[in-house]
Amino acid sequence: MKKLLVALVVVAVAVAVIVAVPAKQTNADFLRIHIRADSNSAADQNIKYAVKSAVVDFLTPVLSTVHSKQQAMSAVRTRLGEIQSVCDKVLADGGFDYVSHAKLTAEQFPDRTYGELTLESGVYDALIIELGSGSGNNWWCVVYPPLCFINGESNGTDKIVYRSKLLQIIEEWRTARK
Numbered sequence: 001m002k003k004l005l006v007a008l009v010v011v012a013v014a015v016a017v018i019v020a021v022p023a024k025q026t027n028a029d030f031l032r033i034h035i036r037a038d039s040n041s042a043a044d045q046n047i048k049y050a051v052k053s054a055v056v057d058f059l060t061p062v063l064s065t066v067h068s069k070q071q072a073m074s075a076v077r078t079r080l081g082e083i084q085s086v087c088d089k090v091l092a093d094g095g096f097d098y099v100s101h102a103k104l105t106a107e108q109f110p111d112r113t114y115g116e117l118t119l120e121s122g123v124y125d126a127l128i129i130e131l132g133s134g135s136g137n138n139w140w141c142v143v144y145p146p147l148c149f150i151n152g153e154s155n156g157t158d159k160i161v162y163r164s165k166l167l168q169i170i171e172e173w174r175t176a177r178k
Contacts, residue, residue, distance in 0.1 A: 028069075028125075029069060029145075030069065030125070030142055031069050031073055031126065031143040032119075032124045032125070032141070032142050032143060033055075033126060033127045033140060033141050033143045034107065034129070034139075035048055035138060036134035036138040037131055037136030037137055037138065038132030038135065039133070039136040040136045040137050041136075043096075044131070048137075048139060051086075051091070051129070054086050054087065054089075058083065058086045059076070059143070062076075063075065063144065063146050064146075068144075072144035073104060076127050080102045080103065083102045083129070084129075088100055098131065100129055100131050101134075102128070102129045103127075104126070104128075105128055106123050107123065107128060108122070108123050109122065109126070109140065112140065117147070127143055
């Protein structure tokens with residue numbers, strides 16, 4: 001009986017480990033963001049970061065309620081006008097005479113690392129925000145999963161925690177037996 005119980009526990013732990021390991025994510029699993037400055041002048045680059053902060057502040061509460069990329073895309077799509085208004089207000093408050101244009105589209109991205117996560121080059125769905133001509137250096141990150149929209153962080157180092165219900169049951173069983 002003990003051998004059977006030990007064998008069951010070993011199999012259960014193996015299954016828990018396999019279930020807890022995340023599957024490799026693909027380009028289709030991510031919604032990215034790309035903000036393009038009007039030019040490479042110091043003023044245009046500085047306002048790009050001010051716009052980025054305002055967009056992150058605007059979208060953070062919206063994205064905190066989504067649980068899938070499709071929900072994130074829908075939330076962003078329905079707020080494109082509001083996103084442009086947020087950007088345009090920052091531009092106007094900064095004394096800039098150009099406006100922004102926001103769209104949701106598929107776009108080519110190069111390899112990019114966010115903390116321990118590396119996204120390979122390829123085509124990703126993305127929120128694209130062009131400031132003025134959009135010909136300057138840019139800033140990009142990930143909207144979903146929300147690497148740039150967690151507690152205002154934009155460094156992508158937030159950890160994803162994977163839990164296994166089966167492993168939790170085994171741990172509770174072991175604790176109860178002590």
